[in-house]
Amino acid sequence: MNGVRAILFDVFGTVVDWRGSLIRDFSAWGADRGLTVEWAGLVDAWRGAYVPSMNRVRTGARGWANLDTLQRESLDEIGGQFGLPKALSEADRDYLVHGWHRLDPWPDAVPGLVRLKADFIIAALSNGNVALLVNMAKRAGLAWDMVFATELFRLYKPDPKTYLGAAALLGLPPDAVMMAAAHNADLRAARALGLRTAFIARPYEYGPRQVGDLSAEEGWDIVADDIDDLASKLAKKAVLF
Amino acid sequence: MNGVRAILFDVFGTVVDWRGSLIRDFSAWGADRGLTVEWAGLVDAWRGAYVPSMNRVRTGARGWANLDTLQRESLDEIGGQFGLPKALSEADRDYLVHGWHRLDPWPDAVPGLVRLKADFIIAALSNGNVALLVNMAKRAGLAWDMVFATELFRLYKPDPKTYLGAAALLGLPPDAVMMAAAHNADLRAARALGLRTAFIARPYEYGPRQVGDLSAEEGWDIVADDIDDLASKLAKKAVLF
Numbered sequence: 242m243n244g245v246r247a248i249l250f251d252v253f254g255t256v257v258d259w260r261g262s263l264i265r266d267f268s269a270w271g272a273d274r275g276l277t278v279e280w281a282g283l284v285d286a287w288r289g290a291y292v293p294s295m296n297r298v299r300t301g302a303r304g305w306a307n308l309d310t311l312q313r314e315s316l317d318e319i320g321g322q323f324g325l326p327k328a329l330s331e332a333d334r335d336y337l338v339h340g341w342h343r344l345d346p347w348p349d350a351v352p353g354l355v356r357l358k359a360d361f362i363i364a365a366l367s368n369g370n371v372a373l374l375v376n377m378a379k380r381a382g383l384a385w386d387m388v389f390a391t392e393l394f395r396l397y398k399p400d401p402k403t404y405l406g407a408a409a410l411l412g413l414p415p416d417a418v419m420m421a422a423a424h425n426a427d428l429r430a431a432r433a434l435g436l437r438t439a440f441i442a443r444p445y446e447y448g449p450r451q452v453g454d455l456s457a458e459e460g461w462d463i464v465a466d467d468i469d470d471l472a473s474k475l476a477k478k479a480v481l482f
Numbered sequence: 483m484n485g486v487r488a489i490l491f492d493v494f495g496t497v498v499d500w501r502g503s504l505i506r507d508f509s510a511w512g513a514d515r516g517l518t519v520e521w522a523g524l525v526d527a528w529r530g531a532y533v534p535s536m537n538r539v540r541t542g543a544r545g546w547a548n549l550d551t552l553q554r555e556s557l558d559e560i561g562g563q564f565g566l567p568k569a570l571s572e573a574d575r576d577y578l579v580h581g582w583h584r585l586d587p588w589p590d591a592v593p594g595l596v597r598l599k600a601d602f603i604i605a606a607l608s609n610g611n612v613a614l615l616v617n618m619a620k621r622a623g624l625a626w627d628m629v630f631a632t633e634l635f636r637l638y639k640p641d642p643k644t645y646l647g648a649a650a651l652l653g654l655p656p657d658a659v660m661m662a663a664a665h666n667a668d669l670r671a672a673r674a675l676g677l678r679t680a681f682i683a684r685p686y687e688y689g690p691r692q693v694g695d696l697s698a699e700e701g702w703d704i705v706a707d708d709i710d711d712l713a714s715k716l717a718k719k720a721v722l723f
Binding site: 309362364370371372375378379386387388390392393410411412413 | 550603605611612613616619620627628629631633634651652653654
């Protein structure tokens with residue numbers, strides 16, 4: 242697309258399959274320990290606690306805390322409902338919280354990012370913290386040019402300063418930057434600030450019974466089936482414009 | 483080395499040859515325009531203005547300004563002494579300032595970083611701004627896992643918060659992080675905070691008449707001939723410890 246120099250990617254759900262990865266990882270780990278935990282339920286409830294926990298930071302109800310900290314607190318709150326032992330060791334708790342550092346990419350993500358990297362600056366713009374995103378990228382092979390954890394701003398998306406802050410640090414005006422996400426709300430926030438937008442469909446992010454974000458809800462600049470398709474569509478646009 | 487998880491690299495001089503790159507780049511650019519500028523002198527004077535200009539920010543004599551801004555101001559101050567036309571267009575001034583985004587790596591840097599990346603988190607920790615470091619890495623093929631521009635902290639090295647801030651964002655204690663630099667002062671600042679240290683000799687960084695930082699001035703944890711040698715020495719240490 243004419244004028245786009247950088248693409249910022251939402252990560253959880255857009256680039257990596259957090260739900261499938263965590264259920265696989267924890268089921269194997271739990272089986273080794275003879276734990277009978279309802280892992281799918283725990284993972285869904287844990288993800289459900291994510292937005293409310295961030296909102297307490299966003300509204301100033303509590304001071305800054307990064308995602309690892311919020312996830313650890315949420316796990317302590319919800320774990321018992323799904324059979325997670327109360328007397329979990331600190332090492333076990335670390336293992337589970339760091340499950341969010343070990344998420345597997347959707348199959349199209351690594352090849353799609355490699356294609357895009359040839360023509361664009363590709364960066365994460367995620368509410369995950371720096372350590373989480375760096376560890377994840379290293380393990381999964383995500384070839385980011387830059388990792389914009391919103392932790393760098395001590396804010397969470399959709400705060401406008403996260404989108405505009407990333408563009409400014411890249412030395413680019415907002416319309417030279419495209420936000421790519423599987424979530425319509427993320428793109429709405431980005432478009433309102435002048436960024437370009439790409440919707441990447443992930444209809445199974447929340448499992449087989451997903452109800453939201455099944456498709457593009459507005460006329461985003463690009464609507465793609467996956468990240469590889471985004472690369473193809475951007476290459477075609479570049480020829481057309 | 484036992485316990486080291488991440489290596490933070492100084493960039494200017496340690497990873498890239500700023501002096502040789504700028505003189506080559508500007509000489510070719512000036513020749514195309516029929517300019518008679520004493521480029522080597524200009525580059526040396528420009529680099530000479532770098533520490534005093536940062537010190538004005540460090541001491542609070544002026545508010546935050548990133549390196550691109552400081553370099554642009556310094557160029558305006560010194561350019562005339564070396565024959566740079568006063569009436570330089572904004573595009574030409576941009577070209578020269580962005581010369582610092584187009585620096586070539588020392589020959590050992592790209593292969594050395596690739597080797598290190600297999601076993602360690604490798605990150606830039608540089609006074610260059612985010613745009614500069616990201617553009618440089620993309621052009622030169624520096625496979626950073628993270629780019630810690632000190633701009634992210636709105637501070638410059640050797641402020642302790644830059645070294646400790648990078649370690650904290652990686653979720654690592656200082657002694658799990660190694661600072662690698664061609665400058666003894668950078669390593670002194672890092673060691674005082676508990677980081678491990680690697681000296682990388684760059685005796686021609688400032689050209690054939692370099693007087694400082696010709697060799698290790700203290701017993702740094704590793705003293706290496708170049709970044710490839712650092713990879714070899716760390717691999718050997720890992721076996722020994």
